[in-house]
Amino acid sequence: MKYIIKKVITLIMALLVISIFTFVAFSILPGDAAMTKLGTAGTPEKIEAMREELGLNRPIITRYLDWLKDAVKGEFGESYQYSSTSVASLISERLPTTVLLAVISFLFIFSLSIPLGLISTKHPGKWLDTLINQLMQIMMAIPSFFLGIILTYIFGLVLKWFQPGKFISPAEDFIASARYLVFPALAVALPKVAMMVKFLRSGILAETKKDYVRTAYSKGSSENRVLFRHILKNALIPVITFAAMIIAEILAGSIVVEQVFGVPGMGRLLIMAIASRDYPVVQAVVTYITAIVIIVNFIVDMLYQLVDPRVNTA
Amino acid sequence: MNKRTRFLCLLAVMVLLVSVTLGGCQGDKGTESSTTDNNSSTNAASETEATRATTGGSVVVGMTQDLVSLDPHIQTDAGTRNVVFNLFEGLVKPTSDGDLMPAVASDYEVLEDGKVYRFTLREGITFHDGSKVTVEDIKYSIERYAEVQSEASVFSAMDEVVVIDESTVELRLEEANTELLADLATVYIIPQSNTDVATNPIGTGPFKFVSYTAGQKLMLSKHEGYWKEGYPYLDEVEFKFIADVETAFMELQAGTLDILNYLTIDQVEILGEEFNIVEGSMNLVHALYLNNDYEPLQDVKVRQALCHAVDKDTINEFFAGGKSRLIGSHMIPSIVKYYEEGAEGLYPYDVEKAKELLAEAGYAEGFDLVITVPNAYSQHVRTAEIIVENLKAVGINASLELVEWSTWLSDVYAERNYQSTVIGVDAKLAPSSWLIRYVSTYENNFMNYSSNEYDDIFAQAKAAVDETEKVTLYKELQMILAQEAVNVFIQDPAEFVAVNRKLTGYEVFPVAAQDLSTVRYVEQ
Amino acid sequence: MKKKPNYNLICGIVITGLILSITVIGQFFTPYDPNELNASLKNAAPSLMHLMGTDNLGRDILSRVMAGIGTTLFIALWTVFIGGLFGTIVGALTGYFGGWIDEAVMRVNDILLSFPSILLALIFVSVVGTGKLNLIICLGILFIPSFARIVRSEIIRLKALDFVKSAKVMGAGHLRIIFVHMLPNIVVSMLTTAAIGFNNAILAEAGMSYLGLGVQPPDASLGRMISESQAYLFNAPWFSIFPGIVIILTILGFSLISDGLKKVSGAAS
DSSP states (O other), rough: OOHHHHHHHHHHHHHHHHOOOOOOOHHHSSOOOHHHHHHOOOOOHHHHHHHHHHTTTOOOHHHHHHHHHHHHHTTBBSSSSSTBBBBBHHHHHHHHHHHHHHHHHHHHHHHHHHHHHHHHHTTTSHHHHHHHHHHHHHHHHHHOOOOOOHHIIOOOIISSSOOOOOOOOTTTOOOEEEHHHHHHHHOOOOHHHHHHHHHHHHHOOOOOSSSSOOOHHHTTOHHHHIIIIIHHHHHHHHHHHHHHHHHHHHTOHHHHHHHHHHHOOOHHHHHHHHHHHHHHHHHHHHHHHHHHHHHHHHHHHHHHHOOOTTOOOO | OOOOHHHHHHHHHHHHHHHHHHHTTHHHHOOOOHHHTOOOOOOOOOOOOSEEOOOOOOEEESSSSOOSSSTTTTTTOHHHHHHHHTTTOOSSETTTSSEEEEEEEEEEEEEEEGGGGEEEETTTTTTTTTTBBBBBHHEEEEEEEEHHHHGGSSSGEEEEEEEEETTTTEEESSSSTTTTTHTTTTSSOOOOOOOOTSSSSOOSSSSEEEEEEETTTEEEEEEEEEETTTTOSSSSSEEEOOOOHHHHHHHHHTTOSSSEEEHHHHHHHOOOEEEEEEEEOOEEEEEEEEEETTTGGGGGHHHHHHHHHSSSHHHHHHHHOOOOEESSSSOOOSSSOOOOOGGTTOOOOOOOHHHHHHHTOTTTTTTTEEEEETTOHHHHHHHHHHHHHHHHHHEEEEEEEEEEEHIIIIIIIIOOOSEEEEEEEOOSHHHHHGGGGGGOTTTTTOOOOOOHHHHHHHHHHOOOOHHHHHHHHHHHHHHHHHHHOOOOOEOOEEEEEEEEETOOOOOSSSSOOOOOOOOOOOOO | OOOOOOOOHHHHHHHHHHHHHHHHHHOOOOOSSSSOOOOGGTTOOOOOOTTTOOOOOOOBHHHHHHHHHHHHHHHHHHHHHHHHHHHHHHHHHHHHOHHHHHHHHHHHHHHHHOOOOOHHHHHHHHHHHEEEEEHHHHHHHHHHHHHHHHHHHHHHHTSSSHHHHHHTTTTTHHHHIIIIIHHHHHHHHHHHHHHHHHHHHHHHHHHHHTTSSSSOOTSSOOOHHHHHEEEEEEEEHHHHHHHHHHHHHHHHHHHHHHHHHHHHHHHHH
């Protein structure tokens, strides 16, 4: 119980620190929302007028505290760039998309990497292992946006299995949305499958050589029993760490992949908001990302306990 | 089951999962959107003539910049203006050849040498919600525009708007302004009764507002009561926002977009038979803008050397396949009446001459020059790359600095903290809106150009009532800028718009306006 | 029993050797000036004159690739070095000593990891400016958290093992335990991490160049070339294929070597 409370406090503190950091960052970055909105038509007076309208001319601390006051209530204010559109609505439009993309990506990652990893360790060094290895090597070396472009070209324009850009949000049509997201999910997943397989394989093989494994065999356990009971548990630790990083990354929004496939997700929103110095939106998205990462890491720490009780991460 | 079976099961599940999802997508092949089905023409022979046009149908237009706001009176950018052109109209409206035509007003008179403008309200004209446009609405709109735009607009010199009778209204100025009509084209008339201007825009334009999803799309539908008989043709227009230019292009090729503007020449060369390419110009003064305060650039000889060193033809070649019009001063050729052709070609590409001038100015060894470019505009970046090579050939050590758009706006445009930059600058229909930039007291004179002579002549030109005098003076200003080589003026870049072959009637404008009212499907 | 030749190592060395020699040659000589423009040869297909074709500004792609590999490798290696060095130190120390320092540092780590790297990069660049050195520092810092986390979790796992306990009992100092006893055991996963990190560093550099934060044009960098090539994929695919293949080969080469080395060290035990 105490453990959980400690974690919650940590979460809150982290969110606070991040929000302050974002705030400071925005103060350092040249240009602000008023200037960007007006563009080349901006004159000092117009910019001042716009600043007043957006409330940008108040002292820094005031602006931050005001934001904080509203944020804890769950009100993230209105976007600077899109006047009279609430930040919450901008996010809630895109969150389902990013989440769906993330989920499909996970499905691919885990359904592909675990079997591949296991297969390759069955007969290490034999042709199947080598084949998978080389394939994974190559897969890891391909930048995901390059992969995305190739997928778009092959499946979108040549085979016409999907129409690039014709994205439907999950709210409108869940199945169609999921079908479209298969391809961006592939672009996201494949490079990570390669890394996972590598981790899994090296982890399992390293464990296999350990003494306790030989001991288990000599005691008469079957190969698979040894595998699942002992080896996997130990090999999984770095894998879980890695998985945590991937999860956080994907949930935060795979910016480049979203760009290539025209998927309006959180990543794109963040980029657009940073470019137009839309502070409320950036703060909200960053808060979301931070929360996700910390929660995921928390779950991961719990998993460590499960997998290897000797480890004490409290 | 034994280990082999278990393992095969895993494999099977994995394969099943992958194939179900991928195979399921085969279904998409057959599903086309209803509009594309309706209008799927066969590979008809070339028909660039619109024979019998059809009314109805819907069109998807791509836009690579999202809308700033749907409030027609606030300051917005060209992308937004392009779009709202379909929703709103002012008392007058620009035509595709740079002229003005009556819109909400059916007639107008300029009295007292430009101090009073009298307008006659068009009979029977209605707003999108069906209500009749009244002179009170006109008065309200003008006053609101002046208030929202505040000091910066020409309407700060406005004395008052007077309603004479139920179909006549007069705009009275404190000082005469002979160029007000062009500015009135963007004073959009909206109903006084509408309080939700930004979220529920109502105007008199050919299309009315249906819905807007920020960052995604704007839906418009036909204004049944539009005053111009027979227009618009289309039932529905969707403006689809796609942030990434390359993705937008892919959508165009895939058929999810019917119209896309601001295409590059490379993209035009890729497009096949299904698209007509409409050529226009971007209505920009594209140049290597120089900070005249930066020491080496203070000397006119140095600036002239730069003009001779930059290979404008090559830039044109790369930028637009050679189809842009090269310019010599700060004015676009499509404003025909005021354009000074003599400014062109003053500085032919001549490396030797450039070196000579540099030596005369005392910079035989060259100097350092940083070119700050906004990375969002790949055209400017590429132009800058070419310029860097050009300048190297005359001994100038040029380097690029890519910055974010916001950073460019704040460092270069606002604070003038730069040496040189490549950008395209736009303005409105009125010539003064272009040339005012070089007046020493103008807030956005980011070139730091200062000349008493220029300021004087500008003031004279602005005040001139006689048409011929105006033209002469504005042309003189252009020559000054050219002779002083204030910037290295390059071109008014050619603009390419791809329009689906099934459509016709798309016209380009010399101002930011994408007019969908004349667009229609060609009958099969 | 006849030993099977270590294919991984051999292939890896061959490929990497090829890449490295092209890189070295590229520092001194390229078929054309990488920045030389040629309007008439815009987007030309590969030919005898231009083995890899030309790009959208008519520049020879082969020359740019040769110049570009060097830049990319330089940046990636330094990034992994900085990230790895500091990440290992941080991870080892916090994992070993634990306690509230560990908590605090790990929270900061998480925060760094969760903060969108683009925002961090933007801030960094706006404060110190663009350029190769700044890019390396920026990316290096961004890579510290991931190294730290992996090292830390490994150290924690090892801490509980007998050999560490016995070292302590024997009176070995903390630092000695960490660096002499524990780290060597993690070399395997560290190498894996470094190999992956190297891969990511190249991709990160591509991403930064994409945003204009990396190597400034007109200088060539493989990442930048690929992002520039996006628009021409359909009529000039060689523009993206060649830099892409070179990146893939580079990464492949190093991965194969590291795999091969693992086999060698594995065979010994």
